[in-house]
Amino acid sequence: MMSMTSSPPATPTGVQTDSDGLILPKKLINPCMENIDRKELHRELKFNARVGKSVLNQKSELQRAYDKQKERHAAAEQHSPDAEIVGGIPGLKGELGRVIMERAQKHEAAAKNQDQEDAEDRQYVNPEYLNVRAKLRTAQPTNH
Template identity: 30%
Template sequence: MEAMFRFPVFPLLQDSCLDQGDLTDGISPSVRSIMAEPDYIDNDCDELIKPKKLVNPVKTSRNHQDLHRELLMNQKRGLAPQNKPELQKVMEKRKRDQVIKQQREEEAHMKKSDLEIELMKRQQKLEQLELEKQKNEEEQENTPEFVKMKGNLRRTKQEEEQQEHDT
């Protein structure tokens, strides 16, 4: 058996404070003779320094503890976070924001006086007139030149006819 392994076979320690049955319950006999047996497993040896569990800095942080506490409270209440797709979350947030914005506008509208309402109506009318003017100018700029000339000829013809009727 020594030829199969690169290291020598360790004899079982008989004078140690360990029970052989505690360590070797689920291990085959050939492996038991090879493995070094740890001394710190048995509680009878007070001389040994026992390993302590390492402290996880994430779990000891205040933010992590607060978050964990909040998640536990939400789970008890039945408000556990739902696994929704990101797009659905964004759409729900937009809808909520839109509803809130609409409510604020309604509240602001209710607070306005009659004078402010009339001024806003006039301002909207002026803006609409400006938009219509801009559209007309854009249409005139985009129309071909022969259409413009035809319109000019019609106007001059109509003006001549009106002058003849007036005299």
């Protein structure tokens, strides 16, 4: 007959058990995290982030096209022979510059006309009228 012993049964090597003889769970190996290529890529991304270099092309296609258009426009402005300065303001060219200059001239002419009308009005004011009006103001009692 067999004798009953209180010792835990034999366990395969590498398996850990607790005091009650239960097998302790161990962390499973994640093959993705253990991948050498992934580790190298992660290390490179961390290095580039630390340096400040953007390795991912994060601009949208629209933003890239807009930047390219701005660069072409700036290059064309620098190299164009007909780059003229309108009204002493650099960068105002063509139709827009002409319209702005016309409106500025109209505004100046209107201001001059207003000044001339004010001067003419002052010439025709009768000084006797101003004296009588001033006397009336002082003579009237103020009701508050």
